[in-house]
Amino acid sequence: MTAKLELKRLAKAFPRGSEPPLEVVRDFTLEIRNLEFLSVIGPSGCGKSTLLRLIDGLILADSGRILMDGRDVTGVVGGEGRGMVFQSFDLFPWRTTRGNVEFGLEVAGAGKAERRERAEHYIRLVGLEGFEDAYPHELSGGMQQRVGFARALAIRPEILLMDEPFGALDVQTRDILQDELLNIWSTEQKTVLFVTHSIEEAIYLADRIVVISPRPARVERIIEVPFDRPRHERIKSLPEFLQLRQEIWSLLKEGVKI
Amino acid sequence: MTPTRKLMLQLSGIAIVLLMWEIAGRIMGENLLAAPSIVAVTYVELLLDGEMLIELLNSLRQMILGFGAACLVGMPLGALMGRSRLIDALVHPWISMIVVTSVAALVPIFMMLFGTGFEFRVAIVFVATIGYVVLTAYHGARGIDPKILDVARSFGTGRIDTYRKVILPALFPYLITGARLGLVHAIRAMVVAEMFVIVGYGGLIFQTGLDLSTAPILGYLVTIMVVSIGANVALQRVGDRVAPWYAARMAR
Numbered sequence: 001m002t003a004k005l006e007l008k009r010l011a012k013a014f015p016r017g018s019e020p021p022l023e024v025v026r027d028f029t030l031e032i033r034n035l036e037f038l039s040v041i042g043p044s045g046c047g048k049s050t051l052l053r054l055i056d057g058l059i060l061a062d063s064g065r066i067l068m069d070g071r072d073v074t075g076v077v078g079g080e081g082r083g084m085v086f087q088s089f090d091l092f093p094w095r096t097t098r099g100n101v102e103f104g105l106e107v108a109g110a111g112k113a114e115r116r117e118r119a120e121h122y123i124r125l126v127g128l129e130g131f132e133d134a135y136p137h138e139l140s141g142g143m144q145q146r147v148g149f150a151r152a153l154a155i156r157p158e159i160l161l162m163d164e165p166f167g168a169l170d171v172q173t174r175d176i177l178q179d180e181l182l183n184i185w186s187t188e189q190k191t192v193l194f195v196t197h198s199i200e201e202a203i204y205l206a207d208r209i210v211v212i213s214p215r216p217a218r219v220e221r222i223i224e225v226p227f228d229r230p231r232h233e234r235i236k237s238l239p240e241f242l243q244l245r246q247e248i249w250s251l252l253k254e255g256v257k258i
Numbered sequence: 259m260t261p262t263r264k265l266m267l268q269l270s271g272i273a274i275v276l277l278m279w280e281i282a283g284r285i286m287g288e289n290l291l292a293a294p295s296i297v298a299v300t301y302v303e304l305l306l307d308g309e310m311l312i313e314l315l316n317s318l319r320q321m322i323l324g325f326g327a328a329c330l331v332g333m334p335l336g337a338l339m340g341r342s343r344l345i346d347a348l349v350h351p352w353i354s355m356i357v358v359t360s361v362a363a364l365v366p367i368f369m370m371l372f373g374t375g376f377e378f379r380v381a382i383v384f385v386a387t388i389g390y391v392v393l394t395a396y397h398g399a400r401g402i403d404p405k406i407l408d409v410a411r412s413f414g415t416g417r418i419d420t421y422r423k424v425i426l427p428a429l430f431p432y433l434i435t436g437a438r439l440g441l442v443h444a445i446r447a448m449v450v451a452e453m454f455v456i457v458g459y460g461g462l463i464f465q466t467g468l469d470l471s472t473a474p475i476l477g478y479l480v481t482i483m484v485v486s487i488g489a490n491v492a493l494q495r496v497g498d499r500v501a502p503w504y505a506a507r508m509a510r
Contacts, residue, residue: 053408057411058408058411058412060424075510077411077414078411078412078413078414078415079413079414080414082412083412084409084412086405086408086409088405090403090405090406090408090409092406092409092424092427092503093503093504094428094430094503095427096428103413103423104413106412106422106423107413107414107415107416107419110414110416134505136501136502136503155413212498
């Protein structure tokens, strides 16, 4: 398998007035394989969201390079084959479901007919037919995040960056959306970089898990997830699952200083 | 509190004051303070006479020009101030000065600059309004959720599209609020300016102040209040219609 995305010695520190700058990411190197589902897990505040924002170009790295299919996308803001799903959904409240999904196509200059058609496809894919003309405030949290998925997918990104997309949802909705995400991933052929702080979620979804050390974020360990696909809810109670979960937990615990 | 109960209380509040006013009016007499009952009768006469409404419409036309110009200049200016520190630093002191300045104090200078005609009234209304429009747009623009701007950037949205498709719609509720606030001040400024040069509706109020009875002048005040409140409610309705997402959020 070839590398879809290469992170080479990324570093980021935030200035803090008179105090020394806060190092959030240091010497971060990672290869993300084409079409794999990669979970990034670490304690909260470890810099994993910052990592995602660096990849999407929302913040600039102090040093290091980001290569996508070998081409340099370091410092390129948004777009360029990257689609991002945000933790707090962050839909545009003044746009309907359709309007939100069409946004990325609109600013990319796609024609009206094409926008419409593609939006309809992805709205159907995330199961929101009938809610095309609803505003975000008329939708539940789970439905809002479905719009968030469709909005990111509509620009046909090669890599989907997901920043704790289920973090703001209740457990049941979370479980349902996890399965739907896996379905979408299997039909849409995407490379997924999925940031989470839930160990169970990371194992259930991913091919590989990157465990991150807390600030400054560095790769602590990369774990291959041994379960076959399609996956079902029941693997969560398998002994291997629980063992893997325990293993990751002890890795995380070492790093956590309360 | 249920809406009906609230309405009943509001009406009762008005009724109590009207009653006290009626008693005071009967004691003090019509040339000091006309009682509501007398004002009501006079008011019907004023309506039928037509002069009040004609003067009002003339004045409102000029007011709308000044108000519209203030919105056209003030809304983009406020938005830019909220998004650019450079522009904010350059312009903010002037806006602060304009907002605290009394319109009446500006009248003598404006009379020298613009005469006493059409330009004078438009200019006074413009200056009285623009500060409020700018400041509400400014605070709206500063308060835009940075996360929503991140979404725009994440999709590689260009500068112009970010303004048109993200900042402007996010600002919309503030623009409506600014317009409502500005409109109240525009109408006030219109009356004040006209009272100085004795033209239009303000002039009518000024001249009537010299009459023996206070009933007509109170009638004129009622009309201008109705216009001001009515315009305000209308603007709010327009805002709710055009921005249903905002109305729903506020209703929560």
